Amino acid sequence: MIKQSLIRIYKAFGYSKQGLKSAYQNERAFKEEVWLLVIAIILGVVLNITVIEKFALVAVVLLMMIVELLNSAIEAVVDRIGPEHHELSGRAKDMGSAAVLLAGALVCCVWGYIIIGYICTLLSN
Numbered sequence: 001m002i003k004q005s006l007i008r009i010y011k012a013f014g015y016s017k018q019g020l021k022s023a024y025q026n027e028r029a030f031k032e033e034v035w036l037l038v039i040a041i042i043l044g045v046v047l048n049i050t051v052i053e054k055f056a057l058v059a060v061v062l063l064m065m066i067v068e069l070l071n072s073a074i075e076a077v078v079d080r081i082g083p084e085h086h087e088l089s090g091r092a093k094d095m096g097s098a099a100v101l102l103a104g105a106l107v108c109c110v111w112g113y114i115i116i117g118y119i120c121t122l123l124s125n
Contacts, residue, residue, distance in 0.1 A: 019069070027072050029100070030065065036107075037061045043115075053114045060110045064103040071096035 023030040044054035074096040078089045
């Protein structure tokens, strides 16, 4: 039983790795978000901000990447079904895109709050 569970987890990890690799190779937005994550990690290390702020810088980018992966999966499934326009297909793609937009807005708000706060702290000292 434990052996089967470990095998299942190992296989699931492999599928996830394939998904991340495919997204990085085929989805420009995801590739850009990976680099944004690298910047977030660097800022978290370099800036003199709280641990919660460091976590927030990285967490919101990871959330946006998750939303991007789900949006890309929706688009792939819709495109697989067929190239003809269908109202429901269009709605699904538009809603996925809207989710990415909202995640991006969250990144901007959190980053803006943290970075502006950091700059204000520097200027007040």
